[in-house]
Amino acid sequence: MANTERDLIILGGGVGGLVIASVAGQLGRKVTLIEKSGSLGGDCLHYGCVPSKTLIESAKVASLMRRGEEFGLPQVIPRVDLSRVSKASRTNNMTKLSFASAGPCSSSRHESCPA
Numbered sequence: 711m712a713n714t715e716r717d718l719i720i721l722g723g724g725v726g727g728l729v730i731a732s733v734a735g736q737l738g739r740k741v742t743l744i745e746k747s748g749s750l751g752g753d754c755l756h757y758g759c760v761p762s763k764t765l766i767e768s769a770k771v772a773s774l775m776r777r778g779e780e781f782g783l784p785q786v787i788p789r790v791d792l793s794r795v796s797k798a799s800r801t802n803n804m805t806k807l808s809f810a811s812a813g814p815c816s817s818s819r820h821e822s823c824p825a
């Protein structure tokens with residue numbers, strides 16, 4: 711029978727839960743992290759910090775396109791499709807990459823992580 715004994719059980723795989731799971735794993739503790747939604751990351755990754763910064767970056771890029779002449783480039787007036795901007799803010803590859811490298815699966819101590 712599998713050993714189900716744990717030092718720590720964490721409810722929620724948001725920033726808080728992930729950081730605690732990661733630190734506990736690095737300290738050699740047996741940890742189970744329970745996340746009720748389909749994916750880890752919580753509000754910060756899916757709705758808050760990360761998408762909001764990507765939206766701000768999209769606004770900066772649109773602004774720079776309009777100001778091209780200040781930099782010796784042709785001015786471009788972008789046609790902003792908010793639904794595409796919003797989609798990009800949630801599917802940005804950099805988001806996934808940075809999360810994957812910072813998440814608890816960077817530590818092989820976690821049993822749920824792929825080998």
Ligand SMILES: Cc1cc2nc3c(=O)[nH]c(=O)nc-3n(C[C@H](O)[C@H](O)[C@H](O)COP(=O)(O)OP(=O)(O)OC[C@H]3O[C@@H](n4cnc5c(N)ncnc54)[C@H](O)[C@@H]3O)c2cc1C
Nearest residue numbers: 721722723724725726727744745746747752753754758759
């Ligand atoms: C627009 C916006 C921008 C933000 N920008 C920043 C920023 O720039 N910098 C910053 O530091 N913070 C920012 N924040 C705040 C940041 O998002 C929160 O501080 C952070 O998400 C809190 O993390 P958490 O793990 O405590 O909770 P959450 O992110 O809410 O995660 C909780 C997790 O627990 C899961 N859960 C809930 N109940 C259960 C249950 N019973 N069983 C199992 N799982 C459960 C949820 O599904 C969720 O995944 C921003 C927030 C918003 C809304």
